[in-house]
Amino acid sequence: MNVQERARIRCHWLPEPDRASGPLYKALVDQLARDIASGVLGPGERLPPQRLLADALQVTVGTITRAYREAERRGLVEARIGSGTRVRERQSRAPDFHHLSHASGDSIDLSLSTPIANPLRSQQLATLMTRLATQTETLDAALAYQPEQGNRAQRETLSAWLGARGLPMPADELLLTEGGQHADYLTLQTLVRPGEAVASDALTYPGMIAAARQLGLKHLPVPMDTEGMRPDALERLCQQQRIRLLYLMPEHNNPTGARMSQARREAIVAIARRHDLLLLEDGVQYVLPEQRGQPFYRLAPERSLYIFSVSKILAGGLRFGALRAPANLIPQLSAGLRAQCWATNSLPGAVACEWLASGMADTIIDWHWQEVRARQQLLHDCLAGYDVQSHPCGFHAWLHLPEPWRAVDFVARAAERGVTLIGPEPFCVGSQPAPQAVRICITPPPDRALLQTALERLTDLLAEAPPVKAMPI
Template identity: 80%
Template sequence: MTIQQRARARCHWMPKPDRSRGPLYKTLVDQLAADIASGVLKPGDRLPPQRLLADALEVTVGTITRTYREAERRGLVDARVGSGTRVRGQHSSIPGFHHLSRATDDNIDLSLSTPIVSVQRSQQLADLMQQLAARPDALATSLEYQPEQGNAAMREQLATWLGSQGLPMGPGELLLTEGGQHADYLTLQTLVRPGEAVASDALTYPGMIAAARQLGLKHLPVPMDTEGMRPDALERLCQQQRIRLLYLMPEHNNPTGACMTRERREAIVEIARRHDLLLLEDGVQYVPADFRGQPFYRLAPERSLYIFSVSKILAGGLRFGALRAPANLMPKLSAALRAQCWATPGLPGLVACEWLASGLADGIIDWHWQEVRGRQSLLRERLAGYDIQSHPCSFHAWLHLPEPWRAVDFVRRAAERGVILIGSDPFCVGSQPAPQAVRICLTPPPDRAALDRALQQLGELLAQAPPVQAMPI
């Protein structure tokens, strides 16, 4: 049997390219796209190793490498060191990344970082809507076209409330947005040109990964330690690459929960000034003032942007947030927002700002953090002895799986037991190897009893050995 015959026998995907239709790598990518669309290849399917497919088609490895790179650029596949090149899911640019609950009567969803369900929250919203209905002038103003930067009264209310939480900023520094993800995307679209580089923690928020990819930006990972992004690694990266913007989650990284010390933040600011980086701080994973360090916009106001959203403290469905930006960047950001949607809707902003200004939201927020801390304690109790990273106020925890568990197997086996998790792949920047870890979100279950049942299932699963995998031939 020839090398080609042996290779063909081992390839589970064998394209039949038309070599007369332009560059071969483009023909191969077109066939890959067609096979994905027709269902021949399904999301998660692994493509043949490059050398194997090259031997099967009797082409150079360079041709297959170029094919796979073009397929990744088109959003057809994801490449990850250690797990190969796999077909990407049809409804998400990041494998395993979703924002809607998968909970059913038969399972418990621990995959989403969402606020805990509260009857008090629903009742407060109902009461607030009745009060606003009695204020026709306020409602009428909210239904009109809004200024690009956002309604001045709403920005004043929001700035006052943020100041009371230890985040002082003036209303003129704020641009109202449709939530935190909108602020992420708007910032990248406005301040980073296609082909330029952004950098972040090597493990970071999947929404940022998706936004950078959608905009055609080069997204570079910065190695981490227990405090998050390492300044020495960032310095080396800046010496090798021209980076325009640095995305940061200093209070507690999503997914690992790593929190930066004051010294770590100051070291990053020094590097940012030396290499002229913009700093985008994601403050959506809100924590109380007593647990919060100095935000980057206080350490380097001339180059720092800060994202706020009510998604984690009131309700994700309101789609209301704000972006704090330096004065010299505000005209560009406002113009970009105007080009996107004229302005953010007035009614959600009115509801959110009145809710915060009334003082009623503070009670819900205080209850929520107490409940989160209780759930963190329950997690530590049920999974005692395992390697867990988390912040005391975090909605989630990062579980490093014991050998020989692999994340993909653990997520699958947990789902068989009725517990929905997310593995490490969606959080990985670039093609670096994904750690054998999973994120456990503590807030989706309606009560601690449901969370307890889910954690007990995970504890029992961790105590077992994973199934033996058949060795590839």
């Protein structure tokens, strides 16, 4: 019995690709996709080792390697160190992530990162709408087809507002988007090519995880410490993988609240230049100037993109934001946006820009930060003695659970006490193991009294022993 015959006997999956239909590695991937769809290969099933399959098909190992990589890029399989290449679990295609409340009944929602309710918002909006109704020229401009980069007057208004708050961005470097999530998706879809990967903190914003998965991109986790992403781990990863873009939340990581020092930012910029990485900084969780470090687009303007949105400071329903990018990337991003939707809706932009330019927004924003600070202090007072990370401007905190608590049990028991939390799983990139921690959002309760009630319930729960699970016989 020769090598091929022995290999074919050992291969539990033995494709018969159409060798005349084009590149052999693509034919193998097409066969793999069909076999997964038909149930020949089930979720979690391991593919044959590359050398074994190469021998069985009498092709080079390089052909099999290329096929497995293309299958991973398409989201059909996932490769794990020590576990080989396996068919991706179906449930892993869509992370347990939501942007609307799942709290039921009288449960106090601490699961969402949303602005604190304030009746002044609707009052100011009514005033703005009345004012805009008389501005025929502004309305006519908003109702017309817009350039791909966005309404010029709105970009100039936003540029002036951001510049006055320590974030100078020329209007020509801004591309208007329908919120931060749209900017995430547009950037990945436009600037990351097949076969390239994106990387981020090992624990990161679920919307970025969802966007990368939806686009079939390889998303790599970078180990973290108390400042977030570790430069030494990033350097090793860049030496091993072909990374195109690095997603960053340097002011306060979601969910952990970790904040990068200036030295950490400069170290990451040096790595990005050495390995030619694009840097995508998420600034949606707006931070006051006195609490803010130097943004990456000021440190490395030639390769940095920055996301801004009014969702956290005014209202998530406006769906208005902007993406700052180097001048050489604006045409490519504009073309990508044009292919998606021609241009963003200009009416929400007219409302948002009038709100910001009028000065009325500042009243709400100032009140909001005072309230956030007070709620952060309340949280740390209630959870004194426990391991809690947060940022003074953060809408949330990261609670490391004491032993023997496990996150899944704590979330379930909190729900029984009338408090809705979110566990760690939606924030984990790839096969990153979930830590025993939960995110606590302090902004959804309408007032501090209700927040205190929820925090006291959690404190009582932490003092108790977790439920004992029966051991299988």
